[in-house]
Amino acid sequence: MDRWTHAQLSPWTLGVSTASLRMAFDDWLTHLAFNPAEQLDLAQKALQGAQQIADYATRAHQTDCAPCIEPMVHDTRFVHPSWQTWPFNLMSQSFLLTQQWWQCASTGVRGVEPHHESVVTFTLRQILDTVSPANFVLSNPEVLERTAKTAGANLRQGFQNWLEDLQALRTNSPPKGAEAYRVGRDVAVTPGQVIYRNHLIELIQYTPTTAQVRPEPVLVVPSWIMKYYVLDLSPHNSLIKHLVDQGHIVFAMSWANPQSEDRDLDMDDYLHMGVMDALEVISTVLPQARVHALGYCLGGTLLTIAAAAMARDGDDRLATVSLLAAQTDFTEPGELQLFIDDSQVAHLEDTMWDKGYLDSRQMAGAFQLMNSTDLIWSRLLKDYLLGERAPISDLMAWNADGTRLPYSMHTEYLRRMFLHNDLANGRYPVRGKPVALTAIQCPIYAVGTVRDHVAPWRSVHKLHLLTHVDTTFVLTSGGHNVGIVNPPGVAGRSFQALTRPHDGPYLDPEAWLQTAPHHEGSWWPHWVQWLQAHSGPKRAPPPMGAPDAGLVPLCDAPGTYVLQT
16 A cells, blocks of 8 residues: 555656655755754854845946856856846846755755755755746746837747647657657667577677678677667667677577566566576687677666676676666766666655566756756746757667667665675676676776766765776766767867776876876777777688578667567
């Protein structure tokens, strides 16, 4: 009955545990109530802010009036020139001062648990962002200006956009424009064949495009939070195609989209039916070949578990391990940690219990909240108030093509990784025995991205503390997806890269930033060069599959699992 009750309440609380929120705010308010000096300081700040805005109000009507407060670094809500005119400059300055005061009020209160402080600060920021003057027609000069110029056409178009989005939400259909990126026709079109299928994965072997290939195949282990073709989007930005064209034999796993009956699939199933089964198939196709393994996001975390278990058991089939935006230490996982504590995980378990999985909408909502200014409020402004519908890209269409996470796997992942950090602490069990990342013997290439809200690069960098092998760490421009889907030839891209030998000194993130050389362009060529430095001489391509061993092509890429909804 408790699970059912919590599951019914979940939609009304946006999937957030009210108990978790209450504990955080109780902690903050209680300590604030017993800190009179802090209260006095906040009162003084409020008075100073009132004096600042009162002084500003007396000159806000003047041309080129200097602001009394500047927006935060990535806040672009008030950059339009019309925000510098009265009375809108007064509105924006009042809002920014209020935002600053609440930031001061919610941080630095002695005795408050750091997690509770983060939850309070995050929640207050979401509330303030909701009432920003940029979000309303009558308080946004850019919207008023557009409305006057178009005789309200922008608002009519915005209303139409809202109706389209509402219909898509109700019918669980992709956003308008996504039909231009059909899987197998426009995206995920790199030629290949599915040579193996089990209940959890399809394994795709891609058709070589070069006369000779490197002998070590590349196994791509994508995250099952997303569909694999983020690494095989359009031909011009497909990492898989890039690898094939550079003379590599490439295999990629495509995960099945779990249903209610898959509720009991756990991390061990994903490890053995996923990574280990794929390696067995590759070993059948290419006996004696060592493998370059690549893991993205959660797939990278799973790959490190596999690599540690293989090293523990004397299995040396991995030539190298490459990790893209993948965490191995979860002590500082960024704002995602705001949604994860014992109360929140218990609430999430109850929410998943009935259906047997976590729906893609719930995951998408959490990721959007972590960057709500860009992903929620700026979209509200453009789509609904300005009536501008940004053209959908292949990456946006892929992002809307969500997947589900099975109950047991997701519960285990949150508890073992986020709550207990078992992998980093050498407690994560594989076949009943713990694994340690220090057992890994092959070189590692790890990529973090500057603006990653899912796997912050400083968290990814902690891998240096957990392994004792040659480790090349790369920090690239962009975020969790754009930083990885980073083909050569795109203007404005850059990265830093530095290799630490197995016996080299540890550099903390700030020291690494100061030391690592800067490079213009994409990190892809740098990675391919690294792969080839750890590869043997080229030879003739192998056959597709292994017909003599029963591994015959089942269907053309991208297969059938990627089409599951």
